[in-house]
Amino acid sequence: MLDLQQYMASAITEIVATAYKNILGNPPQALFLAQMQIATSKAERRRKTLFEKEGINVPPFLIASIATACNLRCKGCYAVQNGLVKGGKGLTAQQWRSIFDEADSLGISFALLAGGEPLTRRDILEQAAQVSGMIFPVFTNGTLINDESIKFFSQSPNIIPFISIEGNEQQTDDRRGAGIHLVVERAMDLMRKEKMFFGASITVTSENWQTVTDAEYLQQLSSKGCKAVIYVEYVPAQEGTDHLVLSDEQLKQLGATVEERRCDCPQMILLSFPGDEEAVGGCLAAGRGFFHINPTGKAEPCPFSPYSDTSVLEVGVKGALSFPLPSSANYRWPIWSAANIMGDAPFSNIVTKWPLSCRTNSIVLYCQKLIRSSTKSVFSKYPTSSIEKHS
Numbered sequence: 001m002l003d004l005q006q007y008m009a010s011a012i013t014e015i016v017a018t019a020y021k022n023i024l025g026n027p028p029q030a031l032f033l034a035q036m037q038i039a040t041s042k043a044e045r046r047r048k049t050l051f052e053k054e055g056i057n058v059p060p061f062l063i064a065s066i067a068t069a070c071n072l073r074c075k076g077c078y079a080v081q082n083g084l085v086k087g088g089k090g091l092t093a094q095q096w097r098s099i100f101d102e103a104d105s106l107g108i109s110f111a112l113l114a115g116g117e118p119l120t121r122r123d124i125l126e127q128a129a130q131v132s133g134m135i136f137p138v139f140t141n142g143t144l145i146n147d148e149s150i151k152f153f154s155q156s157p158n159i160i161p162f163i164s165i166e167g168n169e170q171q172t173d174d175r176r177g178a179g180i181h182l183v184v185e186r187a188m189d190l191m192r193k194e195k196m197f198f199g200a201s202i203t204v205t206s207e208n209w210q211t212v213t214d215a216e217y218l219q220q221l222s223s224k225g226c227k228a229v230i231y232v233e234y235v236p237a238q239e240g241t242d243h244l245v246l247s248d249e250q251l252k253q254l255g256a257t258v259e260e261r262r263c264d265c266p267q268m269i270l271l272s273f274p275g276d277e278e279a280v281g282g283c284l285a286a287g288r289g290f291f292h293i294n295p296t297g298k299a300e301p302c303p304f305s306p307y308s309d310t311s312v313l314e315v316g317v318k319g320a321l322s323f324p325l326p327s328s329a330n331y332r333w334p335i336w337s338a339a340n341i342m343g344d345a346p347f348s349n350i351v352t353k354w355p356l357s358c359r360t361n362s363i364v365l366y367c368q369k370l371i372r373s374s375t376k377s378v379f380s381k382y383p384t385s386s387i388e389k390h391s
């Protein structure tokens, strides 16, 4: 049986090794990476100990939606559709700092900061920069990057911007708005001049997957200074956009092409999310490999599955990740972790009829259809309080 902890640890080691190749010419970044290599090894040991001693599976990744505002309105944006971008206040920088400190102490090595537009919460980014044991990739639309933010990034090596782009100019502007591609290219130029380590985040759809995995396209990004790409498979949060979802055949081709490009473009880190989840025994959400904290502090399976009955402000990160044994008197299945039972995580045998493998598209099917339609019946024997969907 797959040792998920070991698998994730190897994946992190591989990412760090590729990053090394990228920054050999930049001694401060190389030093930072060496420190992070030690930090991620220590984090791995902390996760292992918690699992062995307390049965708590701490994932190495966390996705934190820190911002409730965004200056764009991209087509099909899940954050807008799921009510994350309501312009409310969200958590304070100090509350996020406590969450990050606890995550760090548990052995979580990476917190992907998303939103909304995370650059609207510089106060939180400044707190994250001080959590030296963690790396914070920041998923930004790039429109707020300027000389001042570049200075901040340059002084905060654990905060790594990933600029969203959809492919060529027409594809980016079509989804993000006229002129945005140019703005993004300018931001990349500024960061390249400063020799910053930054990446691109690309939502992969049935319409752009060939463009964004083309070797020439990646070379262009590389020449702009981009050192890593995170591909995120499109999840339809908006009605009428189902046609953008990758077919099974396209998913297979995407996986094979990304693998090829790792050879063609060895200077770049190429990550695909959720990638081949069958290889890791099913969906990695809900704490198997990562989980999501929304702008109000609720723990959720993943950003595409906006359901929660658990707030990390109330129970802490460790509390959210601790599932009591079914035999205990107070047993209550935390609904936020529902996707956990899709894989080989604890208690997977409880609902055996549900499929083992769960790609992100299936998370939509599962979390948005199954949970929406059957939450009450499936979980009625596990009374929940304040099951919440953002509206």
Ligand code: SF4
Binding pocket: 070, 071, 072, 073, 074, 077, 078, 079, 080, 085, 115, 116, 117, 140, 141
């Ligand atoms: S920039 Fe990001 S959060 Fe803002 S609308 Fe576009 S996809 Fe949504």
